[in-house]
Amino acid sequence: MxxxxxxxxxxxxxxxxxxxxxxxxxxxxxxxxxxxxxxxxxxxxxxxxxxxxxxxxxxxxxxxxxxxxxxxxxxxxxxxxxxxxxxxxxxxxxxxYYLGVVPIAGVLRLPALIETPDEYETAYKIVEPYMKKGFDRQGxxxxxxxxYPEQTIWGVGSITSLADLQGKKIRVTSAEQGKLVEAFGGFPITIPSAEIAPAIQRNLIDGFITASAGGARTLAELVETNYRLNTSTVDSxxxxxxxxxxxxxxxxxxxxxxxxxxxxxxxxxxxAEEEPAWTKKHQETGVTVTPASDADKKAAVEAMVPVWEEWATNTGGDAPAVLAEIRKALGK
Known part of the structure; x- marks a missing residue:
């Protein structure tokens, strides 16, 4: 070294x-x-x-x-x-891909904790000093x-509420998203991006989570619905x-x-500019887009609170205090 x-x-x-x-x-x-x-x-x-x-x-x-x-x-x-x-x-x-070396940064990706860019920046300002310390140790x-834009739910069939996840196999991009899918009776599936389309065609999955301007660019033609609940944040x-x-x-x-x-x-x-433009394009090609209901947003938060607390306990150190401060700031 x-x-x-x-x-x-x-x-x-x-x-x-x-x-x-x-x-x-x-x-x-x-x-x-x-x-x-x-x-x-x-x-x-x-x-x-x-x-x-x-x-x-x-x-x-x-x-x-x-x-x-x-x-x-x-x-x-x-x-x-x-x-x-x-x-x-x-x-x-x-x-x-930094969570393996600075685990406390995982608070920014907890399911249903952060809904909007403004909420993300609020949370980031709280955790930033702890992240800097962690990266300092890595040189x-x-x-x-x-x-990234909101990570929403795309259904091969009809998914227009969290209740519709019951019994469905949903491809997720993170363990955090998987926790949310499981909480509402679904089965999270982890497969590479290149295997999503073949999996849909072989009836191996019932949907996936991504952004309109992300994976949905090439996959939207294979689905019927898009339920716009932001399942978790993705940043870089x-x-x-x-x-x-x-x-x-x-x-x-x-x-x-x-x-x-x-x-x-x-x-x-x-x-941020690409997301609404691509959502509109997907609508125009036949995808039914449904905004997340306030009831589902509230239900997602309530279901994920134990997941947040488990993450804080398992991460240890400053994680419980950081999570508590972020929840207070966001009113969650």
């Missing part, structure tokens, strides 16, 4: 013309590695990452550039992103974050290796911080 970090510091020093230990001052351009779990360059998360890369290049007069590696182009699993950042294997990343610095974070950040000149650090915040806002806004 120490040797790798020493090499990284030396490389950054060379790239920005900082003096090395032996007194040399050499200015030369350097290209560093950035990675994302996304596989298409046009996706909002990647566009945000590109914004960061462009701003850093501008602030460093072109001496610091990044190669953006889309999903699958590096031999690094998405679940290992935080470790790869901390070890300096990559210097910048769009990281959605990683958070510089921005973005939120822009992060940098702390040693890399520390070796940057102050002006470049400032540019990186600002770019990270801007990138998060950009990706969030692009995703």
């Amino acid at each position: 120490t040797d790798r970090r020493t090499l990284l510091k030396t490389a950054v020093a060379l790239s920005v013309g900082l003096p090395l230990a032996f007194g040399a001052s050499i200015a030369s351009a350097a290209t560093y590695q950035a990675m994302t779990y996304l596989n298409v360059a046009e996706k909002p998360g990647v566009r945000g990452l590109q914004h960061i890369v462009d701003k850093v290049a501008e602030a460093s007069d072109g001496s610091i550039t990044f190669q953006i590696n889309l999903a699958g182009s590096l031999s690094i699993k998405a679940s290992d992103t935080t470790q790869a950042l901390g070890d300096g294997v990559v210097q910048l990343a769009d990281n959605q 990683v610095k958070m510089i921005g974050h973005y939120l 974070f822009y992060m940098v290796n702390q040693d890399f950040y520390d070796m940057l000149p102050p002006a470049v650090q400032t540019a990186l911080d600002e770019a990270g915040a801007e990138a998060g806002e950009l990706a969030s806004s692009l995703l």
Whole structure:
């Protein structure tokens, strides 16, 4: 670890013309590695990452550039992103798979706890200091974050209420969503995205959970209904290796911080704009869209309270206090 970090510091020093230990001052351009779990360059998360890369290049007069590696182009699993950042294997990343190393961040994904972007930001401000401490221990610095649209329920047949989940097999993208499906008599199924369509065609699942602007883009033609209850939130974070950040000149650090915040806002806004547009498109092609009823929203919260409390107990540490503060702030 120490040797790798020493090499990284030396490389950054060379790239920005900082003096090395032996007194040399050499200015030369350097290209560093950035990675994302996304596989298409046009996706909002990647566009945000590109914004960061462009701003850093501008602030460093072109001496610091990044190669953006889309999903699958590096031999690094998405679940290992935080470790790869901390070890300096990559210097910048769009990281959605961080709960394994900073478990307290899981409060942001608890089922039915957060319904709107405003509620998410309220909860995030509470948990942010604890997340920063966790990532600090990994040698990683958070510089921005973005939120995906609501994760709603799509039915091959009629699903227009939580009661309609009874006995149905629903493909979920997280254990949190699975808890909600189970609470209302359904059976959560975990399969890769590429297997959803074949599973529907073989009558192996009765529906799935995703966003209109997400998986439903290609799957909506296979379903009849969309029940717009936000089952859980999905977010992602822009992060940098702390040693890399520390070796940057102050002006470049400032540019990186600002770019990270801007990138998060950009990706969030692009995703938020896409969701209603795609929901309308799905309606026009025959999907019956039903807004979540207030009664179901209340029922979901009440059913998930024990799940939230179990998560806090199992996570331990500051989790119970953080959950209590967020529930108070959100009135839940």
